[in-house]
Each structure stands twice: as structure tokens, then as C-alpha cells.
Amino acid sequence: MAKEIKLACNVIEQVEAICDKYGNQPGELINVLHEAQSLHGYLPEEMQRIIARKLHIPVSKVYGVVTFYSFFTMTPKGKHPISVCLGTACYVRGSEGLLEEIKRVLNIEVGETTPDGKFSLDCLRCVGACGLAPVVTIGDKVYGRLQPKDIKKILDEVAAND
């Protein structure tokens, strides 16, 4: 669960400005959430309360939407967010094994972030690089045609380049 974090004043203002930009229309909730998340990387409770207030909708509705869509998150991502493609093409070329290996190496589950905040792990469905299957993305970089034995080396490299 998200920790109680007090947002800085300017973040509050920014979130309010986003709501104003969309005319404080309840129908714009998802657009507002997208922009608010891009501000901060995630959507803490306080931010959702501001949005609920501005758009005149119950905060339970905002929270209901945030928890419905997998794109929205209430926990900060790691510095290097890892996504394992579990699209069918990657699956039949062995992406499940990559996922297992990443989980093992980093000792985290899907949706979690390593204690040092360096890596977070997620799955996604098809990055569209099926020619490179199986594919893992770390940050913006796409790693293709991987085998489980490549994982440790790649993660070590990414961590070392910090």
C-alpha cells in the first residue's frame, strides 16, 4: 500500500492545474490521471483526493478507476522498470523462463520494487517486437532474443552503469 506522503505544494498546484485544463469534467478522469501520473510516476492517495475534489466525484470512484487499469499505479516504480513481455509470441519463445529468472535474481515478485529502489518488475502484453521474441524491456531499452542465462549479466550491467 502507498505510504502516507505529503505532496509538495507545487505538486498540488500542478495536479489542480491539470484538472482545470480538462475543465474539471468527470468524463476526463482518465486523461487527468494519465497526466498526474506522468508528473510523479505514480498516483499517491493525496493526489487522488485532490482529483476527486476538483472533478466533483467520490474519491471511491477515482480509486476504483485507478485500481481497474493496470497502467495506473500507486507505488513508485524502480529506477529501472523492467517489463517482461508475456505476449503469445514471446511466451512460446520462452518468456516465462525469463520472468522466473528475473524474479529469482532480484528476489521480487511481479508488481514489486527492489528494496534499493533500483528495479521494479512488471509484465506486459506484446511490445510488438515479436521478431525479437522473447523480449524484456528495461527502461526504454529493448532486449530481444534472450535466454534465462543472459538475465543476470544484463541486470548486473544495468546496475553497474548507475
Next chain:
Amino acid sequence: MITLTIDRHVVVVPANTTILEAAKTVSVEIPTLCHIDLEGTCVKSNPASCRLCVVEVEGRGNLMPACATQCRQGMVVHTSSPRVLRARKTVAELILSDHPNDCLTCSKCSDCELQRLVRRLNCRVMPYNDGEHSLRKNEVTDAIVRDMNKCIYCRRCESVCNEVQSVGALGAVGRGFTTTIAPAFGKMLGETNCTYCGQCVAVCPVGALTERDYAEELIRDITSPDKIVIAQTAPAVRYALGEEFGLKPGASVTGKMVTALKDMGFDYVFDTDFGADMTIMEEGAEILDRLKKFLAGDKNVKLPIMTSCCPAWVNFFEHEYPDLREYPSTAKSPAQMFGAVAKTYWADKMGIPRDKLVVVSVMPCLAKKYECSRDEFKVNGNPDVDYSITTRELAALIRRSNINFDSLPDSDYDKPLGESTGAAAIFGTTGGVMEAALRTVYEEYMGKQLPRIEFDQVRGLEGFREATIDLDGFELKVCVVHTLSNARMVMDKLRAGELNYHVVEVMACPGGCIGGAGQPYHHGDSSVLRARQRAAYAEDAGKHLRKSHENPDIQKLYAEFLGKPLGEKAHHLLHTHYFDKTIH
């Protein structure tokens, strides 16, 4: 008109009729679970999501939900073909596979719609029960208990909380198998803007949402030799309690109820109706006071004055409209007025020390449970009303006390807090408080007897009703709303300066207390509410005294103890103040 065939029946129905409705007209009862339509009120939820009402429509590949499929000309519907029965049973088995199935000890046992349905579908095995259960959060508040592992996700509660009550404390959270209905951020209801109206409990088909049960506390106190335990029963309880014992809705069981309470060991049994008459004395005086100031040109007077008997409504405006909290009357609810008087006037008379006296209210209401816990209704931590039990809890206690309710003789309420008028009798229905107040306000203002005692203009079940009363040239404009979404509409107008009434009555539950969340479950049948409403007016009509200010024991109370309405003592004991409880 549309003609279709349902099983062996040829049915003729108007356009826009669902298969479910059409089937009812030929006595074909298709089972439903998520669907609820309390006709005549705005309580309606039809997500078509449980899929138990599926039927076979010739020419359609898939089975169709009867609750949401409209009849078409020439349609041929099979409601119990082998294919339908197999599918329906499988869906029920799936629901059971994610349900605790602890029916024997569930508080909803024998009143559970799922249980009834499973029996009806003849489910004898649970083929999917070795699977995972969706684990959800549980919570116990002063008024409501949420055991969300029992939730079957019909979403009736979400629908009433959002659409009917416009509160939005509950909402759907998450996605897929683990979806649940809960407050935001995993918070407890007590941390939200929940008003404890309890309508979520009233519509929950299973045991996921129930009332907080105070039976153990009550039995402890009744059996304790050094406690004097007294009961007060709300107006709407007496014509609903019988339903729990197989009587028809609207059957009045006042005398039996009093006997039962005495048999259970209550030392005295009084009537909240007495408190209701007191409320009219105070609220009526307040109405007159504000009207006089208004007519005298006072620009600061807060009009409309709004009723304040309904504790869920009070919670609602404290949360959502604290800026307007000077509009509602400061009069406490009848139950709290009763408690305050019982623990002072009556206790003094009887020589019972406050800490030995236990006041129990029997209410059609869940918010009353929360109301008891308000600090402003306590003296040195000792509440004016110790706790509140619902009509349903009372029925359970009667059964537990080995009392055969049907064969009980009638008894009268104890005096002096048991005397009441017809005005108090109608407090339990929407429009009742307004009518009771008008009877007194009219006579006080005009200084003469009402030509006709009934104010039919304010009666009914519509969510919003208005009337103009001619007070000798002065047009008194009143309106009556029930459900909190209608209250919100009124408050938004008030905030915008567009509300042109002098008096407004608000009740949170559909139909008022007759549809209260503590009443026997209506299971979506609005005829139950209508019968209770008729009973309230019949009770009033049958009373010798029908105006609160004519209640002799009330007159005596003021003469002996309180002084004048709105006087210092009355103000201290019978009035309250409101808080800004905005959730930030």
C-alpha cells in the same frame, strides 16, 4: 403491445418490458440475484451481472439474462429448459465456490437470497470448491459490519450508495477475481463520508453487509441485577416487526411487542413516539420562531428550516454541507430527546442513578447506532441512549427468549414516557414529520383548530414532493425529500441560493423509516414499504389524540420540568449542534 411465448404461456406486454417482468405476469418466477427494483422508489440496480436469470431465447446463440433482455414480438423463451437449468446451476455453483458457505452460523441464515436460490436450484454438490477464495477486508463499525468474503459482487450496495444516496463511500475496487466493493484506499467506512444510512445492508442479498449486533450487551445488562434497563420503540418498528413472525407487512403488533419486551426482562417499556411529540414541540417552536423573524424582515434568519430527526441525514450534511449546517433544526432526534429526558426527568423521579440506568432504543435504523456514540449525546461519557438495536435484532432476541410471539397478549406502554399522539405515529414515513409539524405549527400560528387534520399534499412515496399551505394569507412553502440523492439536490440548490421553501423534511432511507436499514428485509418488494406506510397512517387515524401539543404527558413534562419549548432547559437537553466533518 408485444406478443411472445414464455414456456407454455402466450404473453402480451407493452414495449420495453423485460422477459423477467413479462414472465411475472404469467406466474413464471425467474430466479434473480443481482437485480433489485424497489418499484416506486429510486432503488434500482440492474447490472445483469450475476447471470442467474439466464433464459433460452430461440434464435439466440447464447443464453440471455431475463432481467435485462427486452421482449420482442414473436419471441419464444424457455425459462427452465435443461440447457438453462444446467447453466443456472453451474453459475450458482461458481458463486458458492467463492463464498464461505458457513450458512449455519451466518447472521443472514434463512434470510439469505443466495441460500434460498441454491435450495431452489437443488445444488447438492460444490464441484468447484477446492479453488482459491478471493480474500477481502472485513470491518466492524458502530453500525455496520462488513464481512466481504461473503460478498457475491452483485453490486447492489455500490448502486444504492452511489446512485440512490449519492454518498459514494463504497465503490468497486480492483479488477477480475479479486474485485471488491470497498471504500477507497483500503480505508474503513468510519474513515469515509459514510452516513451509516445502512441502505447497503438493506439491499445486500447475503451476509456480507449486516448490522452491528448489540444482543450480547443487551442480555448482559438485562440480566445484571444492578441495572435498570428501559426500552423505547421507534414509530416504524411496530408495523414491521410482525413480518419477522410471518405476519403480513403492515400488521401492527404494538401490544405484542410491548409484552415481548417486558417478558424479555426490560424493566420499563416506553415509546419513542413520546420523543417524537417532544420533537414536534421543539421543532415546531423553532419553525415558528424562524418564520416570525423572517416575516419581521430579519435578513439573517436561516430558511428553509430542515428537519433533523434522521441521523444519517445529519451525518450527510455534516460531511458534505457543513457550510449550511445552520439551516437544519437544532432539535435532537426523538430517540435522543427521549434518552435525555429519561436519564434526567424520569430517572430523578424514580430515584435511579444515571450509571444504573440503561436506555435501549429499538429502531428501524442503523445510523441510530452511530448516533448513540456521538460525544455530544453523552454526559461524562455516559450516553443518553446506551445502544440501539434494530427491528431485526429485536425479532431475533424475542425468538431467543423462547417467546411465542403470535400468541402473546397485548400490553400497554409504561407511563409517563409511553403516551403519544397520531402525529408521532406517522414519523416513520416520508412526509410524516412534516405533517406532524404542520399540525402543530398551523394551530399555534393561526391560533385556531385545523379544519382538516390530514395534509394529503405531503403524503406519498415520490422522492421529491412539495406543497403550499395557506396560513391566513401567508403561503408556507414546504418540501419533502427522501433518499440522500434528493437531499443533495435540495442542498445544492440551497447553496446556489435557488431553494424557495420555508420548511424541508429530509429522510435518508427510501420511504423514510419504513424503509429503514434496520427493518425486516424487503427483498426488493416495494409493496412491503407501501403496506408499512398505510399502517402508519391507519395508526394515526385510529388515535384519539393526533397533534403533538395535545399529548397530556408532554404538557405535564413541560409544566413540571422543561418549561417552555426552546426554553433554557429544553435547549440544554433537547437541542444539539452540528460540526464540520468534511473529509479531507
Next chain:
Amino acid sequence: MKTLHIEDLNKIREKAQAALVLREQSDSASSEQSCGLACGAKHMQLLCCGGTGCKASSSHKIVENLQKALEANGVADKVEVVTTGCFGFCEKGPIVKVIPDNTFYTQVKPEDAEEIVKSHIIDGKRVERLLYVDPKTKQHVSDSKHMDFYRKQVRIALRNCGLIDPENIDEYIARDGYQGLAKCLLELKPEDVIDIVSQSGLRGRGGAGFPAGSKWKHALAAKAEKKYVVCNADEGDPGAFMDRSIMEGDPNSVVEAMAICGYATGSNYGLIYIRAEYPLAVSRLRVAIAQARKYGLLGKNILGSGFNFDIEIRYGAGAFVCGEATALVHSMEGKRGEPRMKPPHLTDLGYMGYPTNVNNVETLANVPIIMTKGAEWFASIGTEKSKGTKVFALAGKINNVGLIEVPMGTTLREIIYEIGGGVKDGKKFKAVQTGGPSGGCLTEKHLDIPIDYESLKEAGSMMGSGGMIVMDEDDCMVSVAKFYLDFTVNESCGKCTPCRIGNKRLYEILTRITEGKGTPEDLETLKRLSEVIKETSLCGLGQSSPNPVLSTLANFYEEYVEHVKQHKCRAKQCKALLTYAVMPDKCKGCGACKRGCPANAIMGDVRKPHVIDPYKCIRCGMCKSHCKFNAIHVS
């Protein structure tokens, strides 16, 4: 803004055609000669794929390096580098195509740019090592039209992908872009436009194949002060990316089609609902919309016709169910993307309560060309009931992974063995999955059926959005069914009972079977439960979710039986049913497996055969991938 008239549009077309003629001609020319500036070429173009797949392999860097190399060699004024949309041949990406000799370079790396410029552009000599090698003849093939991958394809929806610069509306106009819209606005009544769409036989490419014309007709008939046209770009099938490629490679075709649809249905408002996970497609659409507005092809009084139309973009947020049109509308309204019962149909009661016509990207991409080439032309392609072409994302255990477009009625065999180049690594074909999580697995016996909406459904699968995944003997069909159910369980909105709980139970039973704990009764239960979920679920997602189970049960029943009766997985995929052992005769005692084992389950001294402790072994297969002597035996 000045109104753009048809004459102005034609002028833009003429001007832009000059640049495109070279590309169009080189594609149709038969010459195999390479040419460069040295051979007298006056003007050359380098087309580089800027699709997401190739970008993942640094194609933007290739463009940068090509540009630098051209400048460094002083030929930048004669050679133009164009970033195009997807060429489709993703297996061999990134692709660089040289115009005018139509040389098709594959798997180009940024560091190859210099050589391409020096050798090919300047000296006119092809860089042989970057050419495609035909797997059958082992010969270099320089021109894509001679490759099996392209030979059988008919590109209609993808007509401009890989040919034009998607960020330059002029190039789209040069390819007769916006002529369809012009014809509709200036010559046809809305009813006539709908007639053409109906006569063309165009059906929805997103799933069930509902005739587009009928939908438009319904939308036109709806009476309301406002109507909406929505483009469903929430492509979510795992392993399908055709809509994304169209939006990335030819965004204007979608914009134009929406305007045509708006005119035909009486709507002035367009909305594109697109996955937020498609940043490149979003930015290309934004550019296209902005350029169209600038020309007056969107906005007020388009082409002087008095018709107004504009488009806004709405974002999805990661919910597969939002591909279902009612859920999509809820999502656009800022709500949870939960579907609702139909009727009322969206064409009566849609976005914000207004009639709304929802079409998928690929469906729309066909519309402009139907308008310019006519209904008869389109209807002449395909089968009796399914007209035109279909784009498929061909992936999995196949040699030529990529995006292909073939006429309806092409057989699976042609797609897999001719276009796809057969199964990878010479393995045996086992199944092909079409239709994503809603579809099914087809086998050898289905390879010769001409594919269209009806035939796929009859075979127990469906067209779906067009994912096509090839599987070989190493794929366990129980695990494949489980994979899809895992997807469905994750993506089910949770609203209705059969989908929310039923699919979970299906998944649990499948898990049990893959763990060797299944019983023969489980197979019965799977079938019964699947059928009930299909017939009782609320929306298309639930109604089709058991298809992967039912089709694998129907086509691979013996594999299920092996799992439950013999606790055997013939594809060696179900870990719980496997034993890993070192074959002592092959083991050299190098210790690679021991070092690679994450569970410390391998013991053995140097240069002596090693042993795997079966109790410690977690069956991850790491030892097998580390062993250089093929000494790990899996049984």
C-alpha cells in the same frame, strides 16, 4: 483559415507525387540491377523502417548514421533518408530499402550505415552481407517482391506502410489520400457512402466481423443532436500489432476514414481510443491530425462542402476488456471499463448518451481506398462472405515473423509455409493459434481451409483481431490453454459471475493438470464449465474466453489424457512432470551446469560426471542451457 478546395488538394497531390513516383516505380520495375550515384542515378532515397519493432533495434540510430554518412560523403543533397512505417518483415528488421533499385537490406545495424552509403549509394555495389538469403535456394534476394514473404501478400490496409513517410501528409495525399473523402463530400449523399461500404462487403476487423455498412446505417438512422465516430485502437491481443503498425505507418488513412464515417453517419466528432502503451502511434496520429487540420481536411467546412469534423484522442490505461465497445465507451467517459448489456446498442446510446459508431483501426484503414477504387473492386477480393484482405501478425515458432496482409480465403498452409517460411529450426508443426485469447488452436487438418470469418469459427477458432501464433512440437497444448486463461483471468473486468469465477476455476483445473494432479473427471468439468461460461457471460470477452480450452480439448485431447493418466507432458513443458538428469557418458565434468544451477542441485567433481539431486532441482532448465555437450537429459 482558408478553405482547402479539391483543386488545391490535387495540386498538393501532383507536387508530392514527384517524390513518390520513384518509390512506386522501383517497386514495380523488373530490373534487378543495383545502381548508385556512380552509375548515373540522379536522385536516391533510403527508406528506413520506423516502426516500434525496428525502433527497438535502434532503427532511429540507423537513420541518424545514414544521414551523417551522406553528409560526410557530400551526397546529402542527392540522397534523401525517409523514415517509413513498418515493412512487415519484422523477423529481419531493421529494414533499409534503397530506391530506385529497390534493394532490401535486412537486420541492419547502425554501424552498417557507413558501408551502405559508401558501397551502394556512391559506388553502386550492393552490400551483399545485408541481403536477404532465400532459405530454400540459399541465394541472395535483393528485391522484396521476389521474396516468398511478400509474393502472396496483397496490401490494402497496409498499402502505404513502409512506403510513405507517415509524418508527412503530402506523401499520403500523393497516394490518392483524401480523394475518397473528397468524393464523398462533393459527390455523394451519406446514404450513398453507406451503400458503397455495404456493397464492398467490408466487415469489422476487430473481432466478430459485423458488417460495417449495417453499423453505419444504424448510426445514420439514430436521431440525436450529436453523434460520435470512434476508432477503436485499443489493440490488446497478446501478440497482435496490426492496428499499431497501421497507425504508425499510415495514420492519415485512419483520420480520413473517420471523416468519411462521420459524413456518412451524420457525426461531426471523432474520437480515437488508443492504448497508452503505444506512444509512437499516438505521436504519429497527433502529427497526422495536426497536419490535416492545417490543410483544412479536418475542422470546419471541409473542402468547401459545409461538413465539419474533428478528432480527439483518448487514452486507454491497460485493460484488455476495453477493446469491447461498451467497455471502451465507459472508459472514454472516465469510468471503469466494464461492459454493459446490449441492446441498447452504442449506435443508439453510446458515448455520453449519444449515438456512437465504433470501428476498429484496420476496418477504417480499408475505407478510403474502397471509396476511390469502388465497392466492386474490394468485393472482388476475398471469399463469398468475407471480402477484402486481412492483416495478420504472424509470430511464434515460425521463420518469418512479421506483419502480413493476405486476401480472405488464403489458406493457413500458404501463410505458414510460403509467407512464413515454415516452422523454425526444422521442427514439426503442431498448431496455429488465431484470434488471441478469444480464438482457438488449429491443427494440421485445418491447414487447407480457406480462412475467413465463417470457416475459422466453424473450425473452433475465430478471426479475432488477427494474431496468428505458430506452435511446434515443443509446445504443450495444455500449457497454451493455461497461458490464455491466465491472460483472461488477469483481464476479466470481474463484473459477471461466469467470467470472474468461472475462468479462474478453469485456470485452476488447467494448473492442476499441468502439475500432474489432474483427474479424468477434470477433463469433463473443463468442457462443461467452458460451455456454460461461453453461453452465459455478459460480454464478448467472457463469451469467447473458453475457446482456447475447448479447441485444445477438441484437437489435442490425447495430450490432456496423457497429462492426467500418465502424468506425462510430451512437449516437456510442464515442469512438475519433468526429471532432469545428467547423462554420464556425455558429461565431461566441466562444471558449467553446476555453476549455472540456481538451486545448488548439481554435485560432481571436476572432469567427472555430475549428478542432479531431484529433490533440490527446481526444473528451471538452466543446466540444459549451460551445458555445451548436450549431456542433460529431460524426461
